[in-house]
Every structure is written in C-alpha cells, then in structure tokens.
Amino acid sequence: MLRFLTAGESHGKCLIGILEGLPAGLPVDFEFINQQLRRRQLGHGRGGRMKIEQDRIEVTSGVRFGYTIGSPVSFTIENKDWDHWRIPMSSVAVPEGPSLRHVTRPRPGHADLPGALKYQTHDARDVLERASARETAARVAAGAFCRLFLSRFDIRIASHVIAIGSERVGDDSQWLPAEKIFALNPESPVRCADPAAEQRMISLIDEHRKSGDSLGGSVEVIAVSVPPGLGSHIQWDRRLDGLIAQAMMSIQSAKGVEIGNALHAARNPGSMVHDEIFYDESRRRFFRKTNRIGGIEGGISNGEEIRVRVHFKPIPTLLRKPLRSVDITTKEPFEAVVERSDTCVVPAAGVIAEAVLAIVIATVFLEKFGGDSMQETEAAYSNWKTLLDRF
Numbered sequence: 001m002l003r004f005l006t007a008g009e010s011h012g013k014c015l016i017g018i019l020e021g022l023p024a025g026l027p028v029d030f031e032f033i034n035q036q037l038r039r040r041q042l043g044h045g046r047g048g049r050m051k052i053e054q055d056r057i058e059v060t061s062g063v064r065f066g067y068t069i070g071s072p073v074s075f076t077i078e079n080k081d082w083d084h085w086r087i088p089m090s091s092v093a094v095p096e097g098p099s100l101r102h103v104t105r106p107r108p109g110h111a112d113l114p115g116a117l118k119y120q121t122h123d124a125r126d127v128l129e130r131a132s133a134r135e136t137a138a139r140v141a142a143g144a145f146c147r148l149f150l151s152r153f154d155i156r157i158a159s160h161v162i163a164i165g166s167e168r169v170g171d172d173s174q175w176l177p178a179e180k181i182f183a184l185n186p187e188s189p190v191r192c193a194d195p196a197a198e199q200r201m202i203s204l205i206d207e208h209r210k211s212g213d214s215l216g217g218s219v220e221v222i223a224v225s226v227p228p229g230l231g232s233h234i235q236w237d238r239r240l241d242g243l244i245a246q247a248m249m250s251i252q253s254a255k256g257v258e259i260g261n262a263l264h265a266a267r268n269p270g271s272m273v274h275d276e277i278f279y280d281e282s283r284r285r286f287f288r289k290t291n292r293i294g295g296i297e298g299g300i301s302n303g304e305e306i307r308v309r310v311h312f313k314p315i316p317t318l319l320r321k322p323l324r325s326v327d328i329t330t331k332e333p334f335e336a337v338v339e340r341s342d343t344c345v346v347p348a349a350g351v352i353a354e355a356v357l358a359i360v361i362a363t364v365f366l367e368k369f370g371g372d373s374m375q376e377t378e379a380a381y382s383n384w385k386t387l388l389d390r391f
C-alpha cells in the first residue's frame with residue numbers, strides 16, 4: 001500500500017514528506033525531482049516569494065546509493081526565508097510582542113476564519129501557515145517519486161493550461177492530442193500549448209496584476225499508457241475516478257474536477273458522449289476511436305488515456321482590491337491585508353495536478369500489482385500483460 005503524508009508550515013523551517021510503500025530497487029533521479037520542484041515555481045503571474053524559494057529536496061531516509069530500499073522515503077524541502085521567521089514561528093515560547101506576527105484579521109477565501117473557529121485560536125497564523133499552498137512543494141516531490149516509479153512501466157503524465165479567466169483554448173468539447181501536450185514548450189510562461197491563447201492569457205494576467213486583482217483558470221492533466229484494470233467498481237472508495245477527484249480537489253484553490261469531458265457529457269445526448277469499443281487484432285487489444293469519457297469506466301481504467309480537467313478559483317488575496325472582513329478579537333470591520341502577492345497560480349497548479357495524478361495512479365497500480373521489490377512488481381505487471389494478450 002502506498003501512503004503519503006506531508007508536514008511543515010509555510011514559514012517554518014522546512015516541509016517534510018513521507019512516502020511509504022514504494023518497492024525496493026527503484027532508481028531515484030534527484031535531478032528529475034528538483035526539476036519538478038522548479039516547474040512548480042514558474043509561471044507568469046507568480047509573486048515575489050518564488051524568487052526567494054529555489055526548492056531542492058533533501059532525502060533523509062528510504063534511499064541508499066541511489067535506489068529505494070523499501071523503507072519509508074522521507075525528505076525535507078528547506079524554506080529559504082526561515083531566518084526571518086525564527087521568532088514568529090518559534091516552537092518554544094517567546095516573549096509577547098509585535099515581532100510574533102499574530103494574525104487577528106482573517107482573509108476571506110482562506111482557511112483563516114473557519115480554521116481559527118475550529119482550532120479555537122485568536123491567531124489565524126496557526127492556521128494559515130499550514131493551509132498555504134506552500135505545502136504543495138512536498139506533494140510535487142512525492143509525485144516526482146511516483147512518476148519515476150510509473151515511468152518504469154511507460155506511464156507518463158503531462159498537463160497544459162486550457163483557460164485563465166475568460167481566455168481559453170478552443171471550447172469544452174475539444175481535445176488536444178496527447179503528443180501536443182507532451183510537446184508543450186517548458187518555457188511557456190502560462191504553460192499553454194496554443195500560442196495565440198497564451199498571448200491573450202498573458203495580457204489578461206498583466207491587466208489584472210496592474211489593477212491588483214487575481215485570476216483563476218483550468219488545467220487538463222493526462223496520463224498515457226495506463227493499463228486497463230486499475231481502480232474498481234466494487235466499492236465507493238475504490239473507484240479510480242473518485243480517488244482522482246478527491247485528490248485533485250485537495251489542491252488549494254481547486255474548486256471543480258472533470259473526468260474526461262464531463263461538462264460536455266452533461267449537456268449532450270449519449271450518442272455524442274460514449275466511446276464505442278473496437279478490437280485491434282495485431283495488438284490483441286480493445287481500443288476506442290474517441291476518448292470523451294477520459295479513460296475510466298465504472299471506476300476502472302479502460303486502457304485509454306486518463307484525462308482530467310481541474311478548475312481553480314482566483315486566489316483570494318487581492319493587492320489593490322482588499323476584501324472586507326472582521327477582526328476576530330475586536331470584531332471591528334477592516335479591509336483584508338495582503339499576505340502574499342501572486343496574481344494567477346494556474347500554471348503552477350497544473351504541475352501540482354500532475355504530481356497528484358501520479359500519486360493516485362501509483363497507489364492503484366501498487367494495489368493491483370503489489371510487490372516489495374521492483375522485480376516483483378515488474379513480474380506481476382508482465383503477467384498481467386500476458387493475461388490481457390490471452391483474453
């Protein structure tokens with residue numbers, strides 16, 4: 001069973017991740033993991049903090065001489081501005097004073113107020129530090145381990161931005177072929193595969209940055225070479241579509257998930273939605289000529305590409321259009337302070353969504369094929385392919 005936990009506050013010493021259940025003998029490419037962390041930090045519309053943080057992973061257990069050894073993989077990612085936060089984030093008591101940077105003014109759209117009520121604190125910093133999307137750096141690192149694992153079975157994952165604010169690529173019903181998504185220029189400032197739409201998105205972000213507003217948007221994530229048979233219809237919490245939706249919705253500011261072309265499916269007759277089944281004699285495989293449903297039927301992967309769309313709200317911190325709120329101590333109204341200064345995080349969110357999809361697919365893959373060592377997992381997978389050939 002693959003299990004994964006993160007810890008760490010946004011301005012604490014570091015982020016921590018523990019990933020348990022990777023088989024022994026998986027080669028670990030540290031440069032690949034750091035490259036994924038770097039990708040999370042890019043994107044037109046990010047604020048000043050991205051220049052401070054240049055994330056790098058330090059593996060503290062579970063990997064020896066460049067290979068996993070079967071024990072929990074644990075790692076840290078340092079927070080570069082920790083030095084400025086030693087006092088306000090001190091784990092031992094320090095004398096009261098303004099340098100403690102208490103937050104009594106909850107920001108709308110954040111966990112500040114519900115978290116303060118839930119944990120009964122009048123200092124929303126106790127909540128916002130952990131609620132911050134800084135946590136996603138640990139998820140991207142764990143996802144990178146999972147991608148390394150999946151790549152041993154030719155499973156690859158990619159994403160592209162399909163909308164920022166009102167600017168979008170094509171319409172709901174259109175699909176970009178997988179090869180175009182994999183060929184996305186890594187330098188694309190908004191991670192959009194359509195150059196004309198990309199320019200419109202950049203202009204829209206610049207416009208909103210100037211006016212101090214923020215923008216949301218949508219990304220599409222795909223996984224290719226996923227074998228049929230992952231997930232299951234037999235129980236609600238084993239359905240692959242349900243697992244993916246839950247994991248995607250857990251990304252900070254994600255507000256909706258579509259498996260395949262769900263919005264289009266909801267608005268059109270069945271004849272325009274379902275993917276007919278064909279058989280390829282030479283490959284001895286069933287296949288579809290279309291993949292509108294996104295590679296999952298009945299909660300089980302069907303062997304086609306897995307396609308997921310995730311929709312993100314605009315970030316709640318508005319630089320020059322502060323939202324009204326109420327101080328939790330004095331109960332006086334005020335206009336929400338700026339804690340961070342990104343304008344649009346959708347390009348980064350795509351990278352996070354890739355990591356999240358990798359974690360879910362690796363989890364169901366290991367659930368089906370298991371194994372304490374890569375040899376064992378590979379043998380089980382090879383056996384599965386033989387069974388599919390004979391089916």
Ligand SMILES: Cc1cc2nc3c(=O)[nH]c(=O)nc-3n(C[C@H](O)[C@H](O)[C@H](O)COP(=O)(O)O)c2cc1C
Pocket residue numbers: 047109110111131132133136251252253254313315316317340341342345348349352
């Ligand atoms: C990569 C990334 C970066 C983010 N940066 C900011 C930011 O700078 N300012 C902000 O107000 N929200 C930011 N957010 C969004 C908040 O983390 C999120 O809206 C908040 O935690 C509330 O969670 P919810 O929207 O899921 O309810 C970011 C989200 C992501 C995915």
